[in-house]
Amino acid sequence: MLQISCPWCGPRDEIEFRCGGQSHVIRPGPPEEVDDATWGRYLSEKINPRGDHLERWLHAAGCRRWFNVARDTATHRIRAVYHMVEAAPAIGDEGSAR
């Protein structure tokens, strides 16, 4: 049970959130200029790293806002929480715990 700090509401239990998967995915387009392989990668190929993963979460049972989370998939340590419009943060070894 993760504890996630919603940027709007503060720390809350994981059960209040929904994970929306990998963040910063660029949607290819317009459709007429995208080949099948590129579209297939967009649909199906998600990274699955051991370590830091940038992903988007929805505070579904709270403020209903989406935001980004940098989470270590091995330890579940949350290294950063940032807004949808922000660029991915540079994460050093001294990322903030939780």
Place this chain on the structure above:
Amino acid sequence: MSQPFRLAAGGLIDRGRPLSFRFEGRDYRGYAGDTLASALLANGVRLVGRSFKYHRPRGILGFGPEESNALMQLGTGARAAPNLRATEIRLHDGLEAKAVNCWPNVRFDVGGVNNLLSRFLAAGFYYKTFMWPHWHVYEGVIRRAAGLGKAPKAADPDRYENRFAHCDVLVVGSGPAGLAAARAAAGTGQRVILAEQDHVLGGRLRWDGGEIDGLAADRWADEAIAALGAMPNVRILPNTAVTGYFDHDALAMIEAVSGDDPAAPAQLPRYRQWQVRAGRVVLAAGAIERPLVFPGNDRPGVMLASAVRHYLARYGVRAGNRAVIFTNNDEAYRTAIAFHAAGGTVAAVVDTRADVDPAVAASVETLGIRLLRGASVVATRGAKALRDVAVRRADGGTLRLACDLLAMSGGSNPNVGLFSQSGGRLAFDEQLTAFRPAQSVQNERSVGAAAGLRTLDEALASGHAAGAGDGAAPRATDAHPAAEITACWRIDAPGKAFVDMQNDVSADDIGLAARESYRSVEHLKRYTTLGMASDQGKTSNVNALAIMAGLTGQGIAETGTTRFRFPFVPVALGAFAGRAHGELLRPLRRLALHDRHVALGAIMEDYGWLRPSAYPRAGETRFEAEQREARAVRDGVGIFDGSPLGKIEVRGPDAARLLDFIYASTMSTLKVGKVRYGLMLNELGVVIDDGVCARLGEDHFLVGASSAGADRIAAWLEEWLQCEFVDHDVLVAPVTTSWSVVTLTGPHARDLLAEAGASFPLGPEAFPHMSFQEGMVAGIEARVMRVSYTGETSYEINVPTGRTAELWDVLMRLGGRYGLTPIGIDAWNLLRLEKGYLHIGADTDGTTTPLNIGWDHVLRRKGDFVGKRSLMLALHRDPARLQFVGLRAEGTEPLPIGAHLVRGKGADRASDGFVTSSAYSPVFGRGVALALVHGGTGRIGETVALEHDGRRLTATIAQPTLYDPEGARLNG
């Protein structure tokens, strides 16, 4: 009735409160404060269960959650509880217990024949023997023969609760280290939860002697507990086992509130599950003693040495008259001394070590107790209770020692289960001969025996330090020295030596696994079932992997442990459910008109909302009601409660842009006051919802979703808006429950609406099909849409939810002369089926695209929308793809939903599509259906064969729209 093994004094029991109980049909007495185990021992009951596989007689082994043998079935009927450990069952008056896994009773057990066959039943026997032709042929018989207690068949009448808590420090265990930690942390004002699985706090301080800060250990515990109890920032939870350690310092605990005591007040839950988020965690869960592995080590009367000491001090029970102590370490000598002091005879201390510390040896020899150095117990005898043991002396000679109790100790394992669950790494400590915590991942610290520390002083100091308090740590002013140990994993002697007593895994089984190459601990576990019983191998895992390490020549550290898993102790399933079952499983949603539907005799069913399925009249079946209601819509006028329909307001300068992207149809070209039907897709091109969209103003839309999609589609819009179109100036407001929908449908709908009074013109030119009006209906503010799901002239009247009943009553009162009929979901579905209108989720599934349902034109649309690029893939345009069609059955019987169209013959038969919706149509006087059929659009008029559950049927393919294909009635 006498309790022959009860001491005259001592123990935390109340001799003034005798209790009666029954075990295996016989009556016994115990005292308040007893566990079932201590009371059975006090009465001299040795045989308390039969083992799982061989049905061997077994006695009590331990004194806490590690107990592997004494599993009980408690209570009767719906309250029967299986597989409870006698060592944790608090005795109450009238308690009735039975041993599990024996029939007809524990003293005469038919399954004991397995013991005679045991040389054929080695590890892997089941896997090897019951392979042909298939395991399932044998499974039923084997499952009946195996199994432990019996779960009750009736619903659980007890209450369970779930509770959340936060704290700065969670202390697990209330022994010396736990109390020192709790005291230190609480003194600085931190919020502390102290959880103890026993109903008595103090752990080892209650039974293992010692002196702290000049006070006897149990007196010091009393004072520490009283001080903690007086502090408002401390919550003390006895009877509470911490069962799980999850991410980010979230822990689960199970509190036995009423336990199984029938005298407990009825309003108390049986168990309460706690979910705790802790700032940090102090793991003071102590250690569990290991059995020694030698032939006959499972005979009733063979116990852990610590358990013997525990029963003496805690309950005033001496577990036998004449004991042999068998050990590889110093600690068991304390059992010899305590047993002797309690008036028992110690026949000998058998120590596997040739060298014993002279002071330790003297501690028993000065009492006249014989000490056999470098010796081992190699056999035990006694049918249902221990009679004597055979000892192999250091010189190789053998002697027999008569005894009724064998107290064994193979060392202790720190309780590292929670630490391991937290992700921490273990290390094997050669001096301790055990695994101990080595490297933390979460914010926890192990202290005392759980950290592998061996003395009372170290326990107090480590606890105090972990509590991070002020002042000096409590000091042990008198304590046992650190117990020395020499590893002894297996006594080399012939005969069945058990490692896992609950699952009957012997040392030879581990040898067999090694020979057959199941050498990794995870393979060993699954091949032999070692550690997979309800005790999860608390006393067996380390012995087993050490024996495996010996066989493979690897070190114990390299062999490693299996994963420790949640829960640390078995948990009643009801505790996980808490209150969330039956009516409280999830909230039931009731319509504003609920009481009116019920008054009309509606069958109310849960569609996410409680909705009327049909309104049968007296003497009418549900089917007859459906048919009558449907005919009323075709001939007169019906009234339908469509309130659960999803309603989402989308507003802002970029609203049309957003909707053009979300819908597979263009919405920006919609004129104000008009309504358009649209499909929503996901990025795979699959239809996820449909509905009508009304343009209320230049930058204001009302998006209609299906009832099931109301919440999902609002969240879908938000996700695109917040994650992709962050520059769009749009607001999305779900307003489903703010507006109720009362639909009038049928040839007389307009007449009735006019009579009720509308503030806008109703004629077909001023208010045509697929348009929208906002104004007053029957004096109530209303949004009215001319859309139809029945094929008849329809008005969907949206009014504020608070005024729904008012509108309904007016329409019902005026509707009499038009034969106004309330319509349930059943008739509603039939009407839309005749018309060939989709029902998302019934006629579509997780693969259906617009190109399966006749919406090929979306591909010609300019610009991008969700899922468009997927639709451009060649596979979706295959002429043989599934296509949405109607079916006419041959007769009156409706085609079964799910029936498949079949092509080919015999073994070459293949599905050619399937029925998605079906009903008997009163208009056509036959069964009609909707179906997805391969290449269906080009096969109109074809007669096809169908199969369902072995039945064969025939039907004709038709256009989906069977009723009024020109739409004359719709537009009228």
